[in-house]
Amino acid sequence: MYDVIVVGAGHAGIEAAMAASRMNKNTCLVTLDINMAGSMPCNPSIGGPAKGIVVREIDALGGLMPQVADRTALQFKMLNTTKGPGVWSLRVQSDKEEYKKEMKKILLHTPNLTVVEKAVHSLLVKNHKAEGIRCTDGTELYSKTVVLTTGTYMTSKVLRGHSAISSGPEDQITIDTLSESLRKEGIRTFRLKTGTPARILTDSIDFSKTEVQPGTDEFLRFSQSTKKEDVLPFSKQSVCHLIYTQPETHRIINENLKQSAMYSGLVKGVGPRYCPSIEDKLVRFADKERHQLFLEPESLSLDTTYIQGFSTSMPVDVQEKMVHSLPGLENCVIKKYAYAIEYDALDPLQMKPSMENKVIENLFTAGQINGTSGYEEAAGQGLMAGANAALKVDGKEPFILRRDEAYIGVMIDDLTTKGTNEPYRLLTSRAEYRLLLRHDNAQARLIEKGYQIGLVNENVYQNYLKEKEEISRAREKLQETHIKPQDDINEYLKNLGFEKLSKGCSALDLIKRPKVTIKGLSSILGYSFEDEINRAIEIEVKYAGYIEKAKRDARHLQKMEEVVIPKHLDYENMENLSLEARQKLNQIQPVTLGQASRISGINPSDIAILALHVKK
Template structure:
């Protein structure tokens, strides 16, 4: 008998298995093929806009993804540096061979974790409670809790042109019967689609026709515990090129031949990561689209053609790709394809990621309708933590929208649902200035520590770091510069006005053109790390905006703290609209704040509900 059984060895499954095992629960990971655990079947990158912050949050909570990315990257880059800190995110070009190999070694060495190769096709259910799983061989494993992280394998089909081939990603076995079993149990099943672009031979590209895209020349990492960094000289560059009108015309002339427009696609594709043919149709006014050429591994001779996902037939792919500057004579090593798969309706989940249909059954990753490695890993970690919390009789970890992008994502899924692969975007977060790359530890370290995924030593290191940052902000308030100080020469060089009266170092940092590095030569060295210096700058420069956001959060907290009994009969609440009764009964929001975010619930419904709760609860 296991405490936790995890089905699937993708990015969600890894975190879902490691978390309870590290907490001390006897855990079983079942995967169809262990050599594919942690694989990167699509883009070989970790992070990106909003996603990079999710990886930082995973690390702050005690997860593994950030540490593995830091140990195996080809390139590390900070995005949106010309913009404010609320939208800056880290992105690593991962090594397609090294990343999964590192993850597999971590899993093999983990105490309390057993690993079995097999395909789960059924669940053992008693009294609406999961009791274990059944493999396609008939072999059974019993467990107190089960976490499904099946990725894109449920009834998966590969689509190229007008051809459909039953298969999982990279010609892996698909799961044939589990989604039907879930449907029989009462889950609503939806069909989704995603895709991947071609890979070309690395030496067949004419890089002189492209723009080199190097990494960022700074010591950058996802994990707060990383101390080893790859120098910019040792990092692998990526390259930028563009489609053109010739590319677009070939696509328009052959739309009827691609899976998307030929009529064989049933699933809904990702709005924010569309195929190239979808871009041409939906953004017909664009004369070109960015194409990034990204090396996949030091051990491979392949380039990933980012932005060129397609389901066109192979001969049309050949024509299309050779119109792109730098790829005129490229050798295609692997053709692009689309993949369809089954997923559940995430409205049937509690915010803990336990299902409402079956007790002790959790789901995480693409089975919940999301896209992306980072979104999957985050859900796996939360599901793993909450399976452990349930075993020990503790309340689940539910992150608020002002605490984490992870909280935004899960709340969106379980409150609003999704009909297309959900991708995390900074625009989804109403408090994104609070959910920054630099402060994930300040937001979430305590939760990782309370869940026993962050050690005493690591937590104390975090506390010491925060003390240094706050001490330095106080010290900068006490340091003053006079109009005669030599810093005036620096201000003049920066185009900033000279000092006409005395000013504190802290006040000087509030100027748009100033940062800690520019002031540092004129003050006693506080021996802060570069990351700590940046945090000091952000906390001083954006204090007014941060304080305003925090005041908004405090107002919202009153609604977040107003609990709604789960056994309430909404049909007995007089004056609630019919739509409100139906949606509240289905979603079963846990708080007034969550209820207010349900599509179709208006302020009048919330007022009626508050009055009812005051009268009867």
């Protein structure tokens, strides 16, 4: 008898198992092959817009992905630095082979965690409660809670041209019985599709025809525990390369559209809107003359390059022509052909904000099974599902993050309130409080919460308190430093396009001006601080007005979130409530007034009526 059984060792399963074991729960991780733990069947990278901030949030909650991503990164790059700090995001090019090896090693040596290599046949359910799993070899494992993180492995099919093969990603087996067993219990499933591009032998590429894309030349990291010596120095980091599709590429694709699984009628599932196949791009954006593609190294131990942006489900012979029409790839050797994969996902509207299923008690789900896409979205959900499974075992209140507290909170709220009929991807535009959800302040937002429920250990928490004190002392010092209108400061301001100082001011007030930085003032001040401290203070000071406004808006949201809706309210007979509101409230069963207000189709007048009934 285990406390928590986690099914699947993808990015969601790893974080779920690690979270539960960190919270001292007897945890079992069931996977087809431990050597595939943390595999990257698609992009060999971690992070990016919004996603990079999720990885920082995972770190603040004690997760594993940030640490391993740092240690196995081939390149670090900070994105969107020309824009405001609300959209800055770190992205690393990963060594996919080293990432898997590191994950396997950690999982096999984690206290409270048992790894079992088996295929899962079905869920064991009694009186609408999950009690464990049945494996395909007949073995039954029992537990108080189950976390399903099956990714794209449920009744999955690999599609190329007019060919459909029952298979999971990277030639792994698929499980055809699990989703059927869930449907019998009343869980709704639907089909989704994703895809991956071809892999090319690196030595066969003519890189002279490409544009070099280097990383960022400074010490960057996802995890606060990562030291400078833990990561590759910039001089040894790999580079990526940029190319564009050509008129010949477009001709080949357009002439063979009906051969694509996407357009032959073979694909039944809905594909990702924000990461479409190349043939889908050409159809949807017919006015575009070209599309950018990135050539990305997969691993130092592999002679393969990933063509980001060139996902396709064309037959092999058409893929050959498509790839060879690209600059630098005219004579390349294709090591692995692209494919699309279709799979079963569960309706996230049947999931509570705690990640527990509404139909089967003690069943938690995380990752692509919930209709999302991306390693980072999966890992964030996995951590929350694992933590809440552990809390459920102890009979404690669930751990739920609000929309103003984390991108993870935005994602889970979107899934459980609005649902999805396509692979959901996190975007900065989905977060109305994105200035509060920044790369630099993830620890300040979340570490206290993680520490309180046992996700974050004492050493990590104490280190955070020390760093917080350092920032506080640095800010205080800048406030106490008086700058007089002398030649050196006026020359500095003139070079930045400002008027001379007419009277003295504190260094902190001076930093409020655009382009004025603590580092730039260091020779005048006679001191400076570490880059991360500088950045934290500068963001706080320069954007103080905007941040305060966002906090005021968030406080209004918080009041709505504090109004808990009693279970089993009779929405059908609630007077003056619109018909659509009754249907939606019955279906979703929102936990708070705030969640109810975000359900599409529910009007402010419906919320006012609901608030009156809740007050009664």
